[in-house]
Amino acid sequence: MQGRVTLLEANRPTVTTADGVSYLCYLRGRIKRDIGRVLVGDWVDFEPTDAGEGWIRHIYPRKNQLLRPPMANVEGLFVVFSVSQPKGSLELLDKRLVLADLTGLAAEIIITKIDLADRDVVESLAAVYRRAGYRVWPVSGHTGEGLEAWRTTPREGIWVFTGESGVGKSTLLHRVLPEEEVVVQGLSRIGRGQQTTRTVRLYPLGSFWLADSPGYTALTTTVTDPARIREAFGEFRGITCRFHDCWHRSEPDCGVRDKVAQGDIAAWRYAHYLALLQEWVKSY
Numbered sequence: 001m002q003g004r005v006t007l008l009e010a011n012r013p014t015v016t017t018a019d020g021v022s023y024l025c026y027l028r029g030r031i032k033r034d035i036g037r038v039l040v041g042d043w044v045d046f047e048p049t050d051a052g053e054g055w056i057r058h059i060y061p062r063k064n065q066l067l068r069p070p071m072a073n074v075e076g077l078f079v080v081f082s083v084s085q086p087k088g089s090l091e092l093l094d095k096r097l098v099l100a101d102l103t104g105l106a107a108e109i110i111i112t113k114i115d116l117a118d119r120d121v122v123e124s125l126a127a128v129y130r131r132a133g134y135r136v137w138p139v140s141g142h143t144g145e146g147l148e149a150w151r152t153t154p155r156e157g158i159w160v161f162t163g164e165s166g167v168g169k170s171t172l173l174h175r176v177l178p179e180e181e182v183v184v185q186g187l188s189r190i191g192r193g194q195q196t197t198r199t200v201r202l203y204p205l206g207s208f209w210l211a212d213s214p215g216y217t218a219l220t221t222t223v224t225d226p227a228r229i230r231e232a233f234g235e236f237r238g239i240t241c242r243f244h245d246c247w248h249r250s251e252p253d254c255g256v257r258d259k260v261a262q263g264d265i266a267a268w269r270y271a272h273y274l275a276l277l278q279e280w281v282k283s284y
């Protein structure tokens with residue numbers, strides 16, 4: 001049978017099939033040797049036992065892999081942002097969005113705590129990111145406003161919350177997942193070594209899977225091609241510059257800089273673009 005690893009607890013994967021049945025599985029020694037450890041998100045073939053458990057026989061190749069939380073085959077990130085209490089950093093937001101893009105992950109932006117925020121501020125922020133090509137969801141984890149539209153939008157695969165501490169990620173999780181099923185995140189020791197790993201569980205949420213991963217999502221990349229960073233700023237697309245390969249830095253007749261000067265492109269987005277170029281592409 002085929003299924004997806006939806007939980008890894010004490011080194012034992014739980015595999016869930018397309019019809020929603022879960023099997024607590026074992027990993028054969030040979031697979032451990034050949035593939036290493038199984039990750040939440042892995043697609044596997046397994047052999048069910050009479051006792052309702054299963055033996056994993058095969059792990060399918062992974063499309064991608066996150067280090068923290070340790071997961072495979074992630075489709076996208078919900079980058080959670082708050083304009084007040086705490087006021088989020090737009091620099092970190094842009095960095096996360098670009099890193100997601102470079103890692104091959106989709107990204108959508110959730111602006112939460114809108115019950116505490118100035119609506120005009122939320123709307124103008126949303127407009128900037130929609131212009132850059134993102135789906136933006138203004139919501140409140142407290143009143144529930146906006147959550148239905150976000151949750152019921154069709155998506156595929158596994159989605160993970162990410163964002164700064166205290167922004168309201170766990171509040172959103174508790175709001176959309178069935179109360180009795182949400183396990184409090186714990187630290188569990190895995191293997192013989194000293195490393196500790198947080199468990200992640202996947203929940204089906206309409207058309208997609210939501211991971212109840214803890215706050216921090218580690219994304220790292222080594223960019224050698226600065227064009228990838230330029231492409232990650234969707235609002236630059238379709239703008240004409242004198243040079244078709246313009247970096248929008250100090251080149252003459254740069255359409256992007258004109259748009260920034262006119263206020264059509266947010267000055268902070270442009271500033272973050274320049275900063276990221278500098279930070280990641282040292283030789284540039």
Ligand SMILES: Nc1nc2c(ncn2[C@@H]2O[C@H](COP(=O)(O)OP(=O)(O)OP(=O)(O)O)[C@@H](O)[C@H]2O)c(=O)[nH]1
Pocket residue numbers: 112113114115116139140141142143164165166167168169170171172214215216
């Ligand atoms: N008014 C209001 N408060 C919220 C909202 N969402 C979360 N909070 C509050 O903000 C605080 C932090 O929320 P959490 O959900 O714990 O934030 P988190 O992102 O999971 O935080 P970390 O675990 O540190 O990463 C809590 O006191 C919540 O009650 C919201 O939509 N409106």
Ligand SMILES: [Zn+2]
Pocket residue numbers: 241242246247248249251253254255256257
């Ligand atoms: Zn330009």
